[in-house]
Amino acid sequence: MSLKVSSTSPAKGIHITDISDEKFISDSIVIRFTTPIDEKLTPIYSLLLSLLAESCRKYPDRALLGNRLAELYGTSLYPISYKSGDCFVTGLAVSGLCDRLTINSEVISVKCAELLLDCIFDPDVCDGVFCGRYLEQGKRELIDKIENEIANRQAYAGSQSLKTAFRGEPAAVSLNGTKENALKIDAQAIEQAYKKLLDEAFISVSFTGSGKNIQAKEMVKERLTKLALSSPNRLHYDNLLAPSPCKSEPEYVTEEMEQSQSNLIMFFKTDSSDFSALKLVNSLFGGVPFSRLFLNVREKLSLCYYCSSMYDEAKRTMIVSCGVEPGSEQRAADEIINQLDELKNGSFTDEELENTKRYVKGAAFSKYDSPAGLNSWYYSENSCGRNCSPEKMIELFYEVDRERMSKAAQSLKLDTVYVQRPCGGENNA
Amino acid sequence: MRETVKHTITDERTNRSYRHIKHSSGLDIFLAPLDGFYTTCAMFGAKYGSIHNCFKTSDDDRMITVPDGIAHYLEHKLFENGDSNVFELFAETGAYDNAFTGFENTVYYFNCSENYDKSLRILLNFVQKPYFTPENVEKERGIIAQEIKMSLDIPSRRCFYELLRAMYHYHPVNIDIAGSEESIAKITPELLYKCYDTFYDLNNMALSVAGNLDEDEVLAICDECLRPCEDKKLEVSFPDEPYEVAKKKVVTEFGVGVPIFSIGFKCRPVSDELALKNEVSTDMMLSLLAGRMSPLYKELSERKLVNGDIGKQVFDIKGVSSCIFSGESRDPEAVAECVIKHIEAAKKNGFDREQFELIRKSEYGSSVNQLATSEGYADALLMCHFNDIGLFDEERLIADMTYEDMLTALNRIDTDNYSLSIIV
Structure with missing residues (x-):
């Protein structure tokens, strides 16, 4: 294996991961800033990063930046924004072809790193504040995004259900915020948020690729370490775990919208920290192609096209999503609970457990062939306070026995049932 | 056997x-x-x-x-x-x-x-x-x-x-x-x-x-x-398809916050031998026409007509050829007018030659990158075979593409022959 992984924390508030394998044909650098989710500030950070990805002082408009990216063999430069536990992770990433594959082996890796640093540290400012050129447009697009959240019914059901499942916790907050707050954002607010983000956020830097871009990596490491050292009050997270407490009684919410299909989302919470058993329970239950939910809710009962589950380790919550025929929501929910009860009672075969372990082993090993997969693997490991390689994680999965599986399943309690169904249907969930 | x-x-x-x-x-x-x-x-x-x-x-x-x-x-x-x-x-x-x-x-x-x-x-x-x-x-x-x-x-x-x-x-x-x-x-x-x-x-x-x-x-x-x-x-067998579009405009009620649009220019299908070249050259031409560096994108952006980028797609399958633009806009009709205006302007004045060279470099990078994973490789091998081409032909075609090929691709668009679909 020519894979090399190293991690360092050269100062408080910064973590650097370097993943390289000479077989990779692209080099990517991801800079993430982590802050607590805040109803007012988080949407501003999100807008700020999209502005930083669109221009810098050297390339002050989208066309010039677009030209530069095309010149670098179609390198992509993009903002990232998502929730992890009760934190907001935002940042910029650049990904381009390895130098050895460019025409005449032109060195573009250093230029890609320079561009990324320019966008973060040398934005397009006029008289000390962000230029209005893209701010108004960014604001308008943010407002449209807020108004258009309902467009994709499945995604909307997902974000609506979080409000009930994580009520009172930062994870319930929408990353786009409200229209009222978006209207209040001005150049000064962006400027203040920019300074605050650079001064306070926890910094994670990930390099993934062929490993030959040594100069580019050094340049980024040096600049970001300098930033981390410049502020004594910088946040530092050893992990982003923020378990969500389970409600004493499950909460049921039904909403109606103009749509064809019903979306059923169920949240099960746990207080168990046995993450490898919980991940395996989730896989066997609804996370693999031959899962209990797939084989029973879809294949046996023909109730839906999709029915699957995912485990959010940071919130210690398993989320089941199902697109179901209006009127069959209760049948689907009953069967989902029935399948989980079977796992709780140990009603699964050794073969099912072995097959699940084999599948998660294959999925973990497949990360070794994907730079993006390895990047998110190690970031997610760090977010959970670990640094397990895919191989190490497989060992942990193979240590899980039937007893731990049942115990982990028993720890999952129903917290929220959310149904979004077509207008005028009978209420049977 | x-x-x-x-x-x-x-x-x-x-x-x-x-x-x-x-x-x-x-x-x-x-x-x-x-x-x-x-x-x-x-x-x-x-x-x-x-x-x-x-x-x-x-x-x-x-x-x-x-x-x-x-x-x-x-x-x-x-x-x-x-x-x-x-x-x-x-x-x-x-x-x-x-x-x-x-x-x-x-x-x-x-x-x-x-x-x-x-x-x-x-x-x-x-x-x-x-x-x-x-x-x-x-x-x-x-x-x-x-x-x-x-x-x-x-x-x-x-x-x-x-x-x-x-x-x-x-x-x-x-x-x-x-x-x-x-x-x-x-x-x-x-x-x-x-x-x-x-x-x-x-x-x-x-x-x-x-x-x-x-x-x-x-x-x-x-x-x-x-x-x-x-x-x-x-x-x-496929039915004979008239050259003209069936309907100029279709509006579908859905309940979105901001309308979603697709504009499709129906083109004459090309022969099988020219299919790959047409697809690659049209794809590059659409990047010149509507990419972030284009005058069209600049105008749409300055007039606040679209949110984010404008999607562009060559939709070529047997017997069918079209160029599709899509996105989110509060005024899709104005977007369609703007797209047409810029197509006509490019037909008259051509494209920026430097931009063409940049697009070629960018397309080359994307085509190499699609072979980064085993899935990408297997998918490209199969799809190239189904399209009667070799896996490395596309990269060669991009390298050999000329500015004149861009104009040929552009001239296949008939700005009178388009449909507009809007979801409101």
Whole structure:
């Protein structure tokens, strides 16, 4: 294996991961800033990063930046924004072809790193504040995004259900915020948020690729370490775990919208920290192609096209999503609970457990062939306070026995049932 | 029985290569061993998609028409053979398996990091072993109906299909790949067997395997599992499609916050020999016309007419050719006017030559990058074969593309012949 992984924390508030394998044909650098989710500030950070990805002082408009990216063999430069536990992770990433594959082996890796640093540290400012050129447009697009959240019914059901499942916790907050707050954002607010983000956020830097871009990596490491050292009050997270407490009684919410299909989302919470058993329970239950939910809710009962589950380790919550025929929501929910009860009672075969372990082993090993997969693997490991390689994680999965599986399943309690169904249907969930 | 014939195709500049094997069974096999890779991806596909709903073989004396959505239904049903569910068979190997149906092709695939030999046997066997009964066909109807309903709740997808319906009068590209609840109600085991026997002929199929593999081992499995097929002289028929679009504008009520639009310019289809060049040159031309560096994007952005980037797509399949622009806008009509204005301006004044060179560099980077993973490699090998081209031809075409080719591609757009689909 020519894979090399190293991690360092050269100062408080910064973590650097370097993943390289000479077989990779692209080099990517991801800079993430982590802050607590805040109803007012988080949407501003999100807008700020999209502005930083669109221009810098050297390339002050989208066309010039677009030209530069095309010149670098179609390198992509993009903002990232998502929730992890009760934190907001935002940042910029650049990904381009390895130098050895460019025409005449032109060195573009250093230029890609320079561009990324320019966008973060040398934005397009006029008289000390962000230029209005893209701010108004960014604001308008943010407002449209807020108004258009309902467009994709499945995604909307997902974000609506979080409000009930994580009520009172930062994870319930929408990353786009409200229209009222978006209207209040001005150049000064962006400027203040920019300074605050650079001064306070926890910094994670990930390099993934062929490993030959040594100069580019050094340049980024040096600049970001300098930033981390410049502020004594910088946040530092050893992990982003923020378990969500389970409600004493499950909460049921039904909403109606103009749509064809019903979306059923169920949240099960746990207080168990046995993450490898919980991940395996989730896989066997609804996370693999031959899962209990797939084989029973879809294949046996023909109730839906999709029915699957995912485990959010940071919130210690398993989320089941199902697109179901209006009127069959209760049948689907009953069967989902029935399948989980079977796992709780140990009603699964050794073969099912072995097959699940084999599948998660294959999925973990497949990360070794994907730079993006390895990047998110190690970031997610760090977010959970670990640094397990895919191989190490497989060992942990193979240590899980039937007893731990049942115990982990028993720890999952129903917290929220959310149904979004077509207008005028009978209420049977 | 034919002999198995092997070739090596090499790209001398980057020193990458793959093997093309014309198997004695009639199947085209493409193999790309990738050094240092753990994963193996195999794709087994048929040149059979949703548009192939009128056909005949040497067994038939006339053309047969089948219900819409049957290719997709067939894809679902192949996952069930007599004694077990295919997902459960793959569960024993640790592979991830799935399938997809498009307008022109159906592909079954798996990706794994161990036991690729076992998974390959399962893949080759289940695709060659149909098992349709009235009960299992009936059981699938509810699942596919839910898939159709799920698609109806995705506004961007609705917008795209409404656009195709507006552009095309008769060509079956104007029908959803999954069909409708009404059309799938007509599907029977007999019809599924008829379609299977017609299109799942190894002469009309291909297999690509990329990543961690041993050529001799893969070929031994192919020798063991592939059942030789007689070439049935498949003929597919498409209705004559008028040049003009069917409808200029279609508005669909959905309930979105900001309208979603697609603008499609219907072009004359090109001959098979020119298909790849047309697709690549049109794709580059659309980047020149509507990419972030273009005057069109600048104007749309300054006039606050679109949110984010404007989507651009060359939609070329057999008998159909069009250029599609899509996005989110509070005034889609004004976007359409602006797009037309810039197409006409480019026809008159040409494009910026420096921009053309930049686009060429960018396209080259994207085309190399698509071979970064075993899935990307296997997919590119299969799709290139289905489009009658070699894997490295696209990179060569990009390198040889001229500024004049951009103008030729641009001049294929007739700004009077377009449809606008809006979701509100």
